[in-house]
Amino acid sequence: MNVPSATETTSKTTSTGSPTATSSNSVDYNTFLQLLVAEMKNQDPTNPMDTSQYMSQFAQLSTVEQAMQTNTKLDALLSSQALSQADGLIGRTVSFTDSTGASFTGKIASVSINSDGSIATLENGTKVAIGPGLTLS
Template identity: 35%
Template sequence: MTKIDPSYYLQNQSTTRQPSPELGKEEFLQILMTQLQNQDPTNPMDDREFISQMASFSSLEQMMNMSKSIDTLVQSQLVSPVIKYSHMIGKEVSYQNYEEETGEKLDIESSNVIAVSQKEGWAILELENGKKIYADAILQISDPNAKLDDATEATVEGPDKTEGSE
């Protein structure tokens, strides 16, 4: 014989009402109907007041819908890798090149970004040289259109990473 879970008994169910923080059409109509039912018959609600309440509610509902739509739009833009990396179009990026068949490291290459796309949630940069790389594979970003001051040195020196040098 199967046993009944005691949590399903009526005596174990919550008897307190959980108020909703949002008011919708149904709640407004319920309040309006209660107001109409309990109004003084000798002094009924003015029709202009009634229409004003309906217009106010309609306006409020439209503002709430617009606010939700804007929130959804903002969230989708914050999450989108395409939008996150779109500022890189026209920039020159350097990345480690690998042999496709063996996975062996080759020289570091540079190319301009011409497009940004998305694959499985990852940003992919499409380059002028025909390659597509993941955005997290970038080693350096530069602006080829930026003018350097004559006194500014454009090279950055660091450790030599060729084989055999230590």
């Protein structure tokens, strides 16, 4: 049985016939099972691995996979919550003071969400980061 390295770069051919290089930096469930089967096939028959160790490895992998799925679902939930909050800001009036001390007031026309947070665009085109120091009305 040919067991690939968990982090080795492999070359695959796409449907158009052009090769693409893919890299896997994590061990998925199938790779783990392949490694486990290879370990079982190549173990010393006079001193086999304890079955509780196998079960422990399965449990650890299962726990990590569930944690990764939970993180993915939490990210989606946080994005959904941010969109809901952004929707509630559109049409509201915001007042703020910038770093130079100038005061601005305007109606929020749109809100964009990126990795740094939410940015409100006012009707006059001014962009302001949603955060402390804003007054909404």
